[in-house]
Amino acid sequence: MTGAAGGVTTEQQHYRDLMSAFPTGIAVVTSLDAQGVPRGMTCSSVTSATLSPPTLLVCLRNGSATLDAVSATRGFAVNLLHDGGRHAAEVFSGPDPNRFSRVQWKQCRSGLPWLSKDAFAVAECRVSGTQEVGDHTVVFGEVARIAQTDGTPLLYGLRSFAAWPLPSESARQGSEAAPRGSEPAYGARSSRG
Template identity: 35%
Template structure:
């Protein structure tokens, strides 16, 4: 049963309560990697990665408009979306926190675009920024996929404020 339903206009919505409600839906965890203005590798954790189109090959993610990394994205900037396996929660948290060198101690590899990829990712999408859209307090980045790869493994899941391993659900009769 739902705890409560919000019936007031949007301006009256409690942001913390809304965040908790959004947290009821598990999301996959990805790290978007790219180079900063000085050419150094950096990145950020996102839970909003999604496929957008197969033809043309497009994907998207969103990030907070006021995040320091948001200013790194502009048309044609290369980046890589790295889908994390359930064994890399520590990496997800490292890229989620503000720090000077987010890639410290992280194994990186070359990709088809001028942006590093994370070794150990179960899928990687090498992209260039196709477009950036307003999304309220976030920006929505659409990536034009130049190359991709994938490997076996279970994806890391973010749910109700924490990192989790997916659990198989038996078929119901």
């Protein structure tokens, strides 16, 4: 392997190029550290893991303040950004330690940070497991509560942001999906113990 700019090997750069060609939704994972200070980072590595119990996973960089907070408090929120949330995505992917002073946020019912202006949905999670893999840790979170409004998801691919393309009118007329209102719809799971 030969080195590339920034200490990244050629193979690592090819891998980054490959993954940048796969568009994905953008989320900001938030938590509170042991002192109650909000922490968060932009994350495109979010996926569902199981339906029963509802569990998702996020991949967080080892050594990050966000991973440290999630590990300390055993809870996190996944804020799914809408197409107007690009500023938040950029803020939470940068080095600024005062990220929360640059966005509008509130506390979820659990007390976790919710990016109320930039996220069309938030899932409040309890850590159910972790697995360190290379320079990241996969964090599994059992979903305790979801709040969701209408919104067009923000995507990232080919190193640029874009809005999810809306279907044509004829495709929308054929859809049998129930419309959602503009107020957050909360769903809660009962605690198993």
